[in-house]
Amino acid sequence: MSVPDKCVSVIGCGNMGSKIARVLAGSRFTWAWNRNAARVDRLAPFGVHRAGSAGSAVAVSRTVLLVLADYEAAEAVLAEVPASAFEGTTFVNLITGTVTEATRFAQFINQRGGDYLEGSIWATPSMIGDPGTVIACSGRESVYLESRSVLRTLGGASCFLGAEVGLANVMEAGFPGAFCMAAHAAFAQLARTAADSGASWDAIAAAVEPAVDLLAKSLHESVARLSKGAHETDQASIDVYLAAALKYDQTLRDGRGNASSPFIGALISVLRKASGDGFGELGPSALGVDRAFRSQPNT
Structure with missing residues (x-):
């Protein structure tokens, strides 16, 4: 036919x-x-x-x-x-x-x-x-x-x-999968925390575009650094990220919800590991270098 x-x-x-x-x-x-x-x-x-x-x-x-x-x-x-x-x-x-x-x-x-x-x-x-x-x-x-x-x-x-036939699966798991789903889950939790602390939903909605723009720019920079194997930075280092993450954790605990986010806790764990292994002065793209940073046990 x-x-x-x-x-x-x-x-x-x-x-x-x-x-x-x-x-x-x-x-x-x-x-x-x-x-x-x-x-x-x-x-x-x-x-x-x-x-x-x-x-x-x-x-x-x-x-x-x-x-x-x-x-x-x-x-x-x-x-x-x-x-x-x-x-x-x-x-x-x-x-x-x-x-x-x-x-x-x-x-x-x-x-x-x-x-x-x-x-x-x-x-x-x-x-x-x-x-x-x-x-x-x-x-x-x-x-x-x-x-x-x-x-x-x-x-x-x-x-x-x-x-490679499975490449589409790997890319989906990494980007629209783990990356976007984790970001969406973290956003939902933290938006609720911000609202409980007095932020208006209009203010939260207005925060989406600049936050995503900041993320997109930093991710493009990370891809460039990973492709070259060059992770030195004159911007925010892993140690700077760690210090900020600890403050964010405390800020959330001090808020009306009196609780942090598990996403912040996971971030702190990864950053501490990287800093302790001597990567603290490098940029966050260095987190893609050591498999130990990417192999946290499931809990």
């Missing part, structure tokens, strides 16, 4: 999968499949067509986006699809998982004759389709280039990371 180039399928229609299907339907003939068919039927007003089975969703499209709960669910769904349907089809996996899972799943797809991209969505559903949204992919570059127009419909800043 001839498959139109503009045809795309989405397997999995939770919140993210549903938004992906809706955005794609704006410019492509879009099929979707979900075990609960009612989720797909709700997308009909947006131009999304319900596939009768996962197999038919694969058979009618050159590009299939997987937006399921986990790799195990994806493998179970695709195990029911005839191997002949995989030939000539690119599977873009948008499930959050580990490097090991991605590597194993890529083999599962490739052994059946399909092409594979591991994808990482750096966004919430409301951001899908925005020009600044990133879907970061790893795998064969030629496969990425063939799928790029679809991916950039979903996120205008989508990019290719490299050939």
Whole structure:
């Protein structure tokens, strides 16, 4: 059967999968499949067509986006699809998982004759389709280039990371994952503390942009220093950070909430370790040098 180039399928229609299907339907003939068919039927007003089975969703499209709960669910769904349907089809996996899972799943797809991209969505559903949204992919570059127009419909800043299939997982874990999630959690706690201490919500909202701007500038500087292995600084050193963090901890304990944040405690622990190991006069980029700073036990 001839498959139109503009045809795309989405397997999995939770919140993210549903938004992906809706955005794609704006410019492509879009099929979707979900075990609960009612989720797909709700997308009909947006131009999304319900596939009768996962197999038919694969058979009618050159590009299939997987937006399921986990790799195990994806493998179970695709195990029911005839191997002949995989030939000539690119599977873009948008499930959050580990490097090991991605590597194993890529083999599962490739052994059946399909092409594979591991994808990482750096966004919430409301951001899908925005020009600044990133879907970061790893795998064969030629496969990425063939799928790029679809991916950039979903996120205008989508990019290719490299050939190692698990690289998208590592980048997601590090940046939209651990980094952004920890920052969001810390912000929510500390915003509440500021409000309890008398700050208005307008003042807290106004603090977001300058704080993020300060962070962005310092992070770009850290990337430059890490890439060169040069961590000397005439700005704030690790010891300066440590002294400030201790004051922040005490400030929070002295406030109305009479309690600090676990994020401040973790920061102090890392900074003390670095200072004690002789890194105190270097800039904070030096925290990326010693694995001991990055291997705190889970508690």
